[in-house]
Amino acid sequence: MEAILPGAPWLIAHRSMLGINKPYKVTLNEQDYVLWQNQQGEVFALDNICPHMQAPLSDGWICQNKDAIACPFHALEFDGQGRLHNCGKVSSQPLLNPLEIVIKDDCIWTYGGYDPKIPIPDLISKVSAGMSFLGVAGEKSIRGTFLDNISINYDYNHQSGTHRELFGIKANRIPVFEYDGYWAKVVQELDRNDTTWNDILRNPLILTAPKTYTSTLEYAFPALTTFRATFPIGEVLQVHALYPETPTQTKTFVLVYIQPKHPIFKPLLGKFVLSAVTTVIEQDTNAIETSYPRQPAKIRLPNEEIMFHAQKLYHEW
Ligand code: FES
C-alpha cells in the first residue's frame, strides 16, 4: 500500500503521553514503532518488530540502566540505536532501525522515514504563546480514512448535527478564511440557543458562556488543527493532531492549553475543557465511523470551500 502523504511531518506524541521508561507504540503509515522516554527526558524510537522472532517490542519493558528495551518473547535487549545488548556485549551494527524524530516544544515529530517535503510547522509555539499546557485529551484510534478525518476538522456545518447537544448552535458565521500554502486561518462566530434548565443542570458552566462567541482556527496541513477561544473565565487552546495509522485507521489526540483570567478559575476551566474535548472527539468519531462511503454530494452548504480546500491539498500532495 502507498503511504498517505509521504514527506509530511507528523506529530505522533506529546512528551507527557510517553511517561517515563514505558514503551509506547505508534503505528504510522502501516509501520509499527516503539518509543520511550528516560528519566532525563531523552526519547528513543525504534522499529517495533524484534529481529529475533518478530515479537512486538512495545509489549516488553525498559532496562533503565542501559536505556534499552527488552523483548517480551526471549528478553533480548536493544538500545536506542537498535544495537543488541547480550551478556555484557553490545553489537557493533544496529539490528533494528531507529525512527528519526524531532522534538519541538515537547512535541514529538517524525517524517516516518520519508524525505521531508515540507518543514515541521511552528504553529504550536506561535498559538500557545503565553498559555500553559494543561494535558492531552481525546487520544483515540478512529476507524476511518485520513481524508474523512481531516475533512471534519475543516467542516463548518457539522456543529449543528454532530455537536448539537454540546453547543446548541443556532447560527454560524465565518467572517475570515485566509490561506497560504499549507497554512490556513478561519474565524468563526457562533450564536447559541437559549439555555434551558436541563443544559444548566448538565453543565453549570454554561451560565458563564456568552450567547455569541468567536473562535479562531489555524491549520498546519496535514497534521494540525488549532482552535482558540475566549470564555469569560479564561482562554482555551486546543491543538488537534491527526496522523494516518493505516489506510482505514486514523489516530487523533488533542493538546490542551489554558490561560485562566484568574488562577482560582484554573481547576474549573481545566476540568471543563478536558471533558468537553473528550466529548467532541467521541461525537466526531461517531460521525466518521457511522457514515457510509463517500459519494459526490448532491447538496452544497455554505462555507464548504474551506473543506474543499483541504481535500485539494490532500489530492494534489
Ligand atoms: S522474539 Fe524477541 S527476543 Fe526472541
Ligand SMILES: [Fe+2]
Ligand atoms: Fe467536530
